[in-house]
Amino acid sequence: MxxxxxxxxxxxxxxxxxxxxxxGSGLGKTSGKGHKGANSRSGAKRNSRFEGGQMPLQRRLPRLKGMARGRxxxxxxKNYAPVNLSDLAEMSGDTIGLDELRTAGLVRKNANLVKILGNGEVGRAISVxxxxxxxxxxxKIEAAGGKVEILES
Known part of the structure; x- marks a missing residue:
């Protein structure tokens, strides 16, 4: 096979x-299209917005002045990748930056912005x-004797 x-x-x-x-076929003569009228003709197509003579939707709705045009x-x-203080306490080193957070797996490689949250305690002086x-x-970081450095976003 x-x-x-x-x-x-x-x-x-x-x-x-x-x-x-x-x-004898059951669909002879007018081919199931009835008698006369636009839809009985060959190539007859109705506009997709046509509503049978009823006032079309785009004419029933009010015009939006100013809002419809332009950008x-x-x-x-801004979407920040969150990192808790408890995660920073487990890391080694005195200075913790974006590269250290990425290598530790706390922040994804494609994360652009990082925010440090206050959940947990820092037992030592670190520069973040x-x-x-x-x-x-x-x-909490400054109380432990550490330093906070805000990077440009």
Whole structure:
């Protein structure tokens, strides 16, 4: 058996409708299109927005003045990758920056912005570089004798 030899079982397929092939076919004469009118003609197509003479949707709705034209940029919030103080306490080294956080696996490689959050305690003085710090995180790092350095975003 080969793929090019496969065929459906005899009688399992239905033959297609042949419209306009005589009265006996059931779809002769007008071919199921009724009498006269635009849709009985060959090549007849109705506009997709046509609603049968009813007032079309684009005319029923009010015009938007000014808003419809031009570009409207929307300020998007900055997405920070969060890192807790408890994670920083487990890391070795006195200076912790973006590269150290990436190598430790705390921040993804493609993360652009990092924010240090105040969950946990820092038991030693460390210098941390990040794009943003929560107020509690900054207080805890400075209380432990560490230093906070905010990077440009």
């Amino acid at each position: 080969r793929l090019n030899e496969l065929s459906p079982a005899p009688g399992s397929t239905k033959s297609r409708k042949r419209v306009g092939r005589g009265i 409207h940029t929307v300020a998007r919030p 570089q990040a794009h943003a710090f929560s107020a509690t995180a900054q207080e």
